[in-house]
Amino acid sequence: MRLLFFAGSAREGSHNKKLARLGQHIAEANGIEAVFADLADYHMPIYHGDLEDDEGVPERARAFKALLEEYDGVMIVTPEYNAAVPPLLKNTIDWLSRVKDEPDVFRARVFAISGASPGYYGAMRSLLVLRQILAVGLGATVIPQQMALPRASQAFEDDGSLKDESQQKTFAGVVEALAVAARKFTA
Numbered sequence: 001m002r003l004l005f006f007a008g009s010a011r012e013g014s015h016n017k018k019l020a021r022l023g024q025h026i027a028e029a030n031g032i033e034a035v036f037a038d039l040a041d042y043h044m045p046i047y048h049g050d051l052e053d054d055e056g057v058p059e060r061a062r063a064f065k066a067l068l069e070e071y072d073g074v075m076i077v078t079p080e081y082n083a084a085v086p087p088l089l090k091n092t093i094d095w096l097s098r099v100k101d102e103p104d105v106f107r108a109r110v111f112a113i114s115g116a117s118p119g120y121y122g123a124m125r126s127l128l129v130l131r132q133i134l135a136v137g138l139g140a141t142v143i144p145q146q147m148a149l150p151r152a153s154q155a156f157e158d159d160g161s162l163k164d165e166s167q168q169k170t171f172a173g174v175v176e177a178l179a180v181a182a183r184k185f186t187a
């Protein structure tokens, strides 16, 4: 059983990348094979129907889908932009949904979602939207456990762990729940 972690931000100092990397490290510390993928390595143009008609799905969307297919469980850690998911994440998911080969990348594995924000709500509203996109839009199984990390600019230790013990425990619980669900899903 293998887990993939990625964030809906390509920014170098991204809080969400930090949280996704922490997820990867927590998984590894529990003996689970885990990888962090950076969307900065999978730049795709904004979805446009004419572009798809003329040039097909971008190679990087196919490559990212091929990467997802190697993992039984996927955690997406998303920022919140204007109370919703950022365009980078929506665009990535939109292109992935246009790769039509079987098996369906969203239905064939388990997802967990979490988010971080320097603000008060910890990307909570973005998580509602992401859950809708994945579960309602794409038929994905998304576990109920999630982490919304507020005040993210002050939340991390230098080693990437969370300063607040209860937050660290909550997030470790989300990672564990994803691992349990992914094991069941692939059994």
Ligand SMILES: Cc1cc2nc3c(=O)[nH]c(=O)nc-3n(C[C@H](O)[C@H](O)[C@H](O)COP(=O)(O)O)c2cc1C
Pocket (backbone or CB within 6 Å): 009, 010, 011, 013, 014, 015, 016, 017, 079, 080, 081, 082, 083, 084, 116, 117, 118, 119, 120, 121, 122, 123
């Ligand atoms: C266009 C835009 C809209 C934003 N809207 C929200 C918002 O609705 N809620 C929020 O908590 N933060 C909002 N932010 C602030 C982001 O949470 C902040 O930039 C965060 O650091 C982005 O995530 P990252 O650190 O992973 O790149 C917004 C930022 C941008 C650029």
